[in-house]
Amino acid sequence: MALERTLSIIKPDAVAKNVIGEIESRFEKAGLRIVAMKMLQLSREKAEGFYAEHKERPFFKDLVDFMTSGPVVVQVLEGENAVIANRDLMGATNPKEAAPGTIRADFAQSIDANAVHGSDSAESAAREVSYFFADDEICPRS
Numbered sequence: 001m002a003l004e005r006t007l008s009i010i011k012p013d014a015v016a017k018n019v020i021g022e023i024e025s026r027f028e029k030a031g032l033r034i035v036a037m038k039m040l041q042l043s044r045e046k047a048e049g050f051y052a053e054h055k056e057r058p059f060f061k062d063l064v065d066f067m068t069s070g071p072v073v074v075q076v077l078e079g080e081n082a083v084i085a086n087r088d089l090m091g092a093t094n095p096k097e098a099a100p101g102t103i104r105a106d107f108a109q110s111i112d113a114n115a116v117h118g119s120d121s122a123e124s125a126a127r128e129v130s131y132f133f134a135d136d137e138i139c140p141r142s
């Protein structure tokens, strides 16, 4: 068993739908602990840097437009196998393909407005956590 951290973002569509609490509740019920959290409006530069791996993809501009369209909530989740545990809670990228009961099945509208982001590997998680949080902004509770 591995205690891990992962970066989660509640995207602008879910913030606008006023379901921040419902989404956080799913993390907590699954045994993940929120060890850092902030709400912010992403600049284009910050969003482009975050999604730099997708820079050449056709959907990059739409993705940055969407992620800067309103405030987001960014959090660090800690728990056993947190990266995969969070991806399982999120469901597939396209909500039409997301399993029933997942966050995207329940709250997402489309592949663009898909409610949440979660790191896809331990390596991404390390990069993404430090992209948003300084060490002294993370409060381990386990």
Ligand code: RTP
Pocket (backbone or CB within 6 Å): 054, 059, 063, 092, 093, 111, 112, 113, 114, 116, 117, 118, 119, 120
């Ligand atoms: P995320 O990074 O947001 O957690 O989502 P993911 O790993 O499931 O998907 P990824 O492949 O990393 O893509 C990042 C975000 O870009 C948007 N996207 N649009 N139109 C498209 O074909 C397309 N593909 C991806 C989605 O909003 C996805 O979450």
Ligand code: MG
Pocket (backbone or CB within 6 Å): 118, 120
């Ligand atoms: Mg991804």
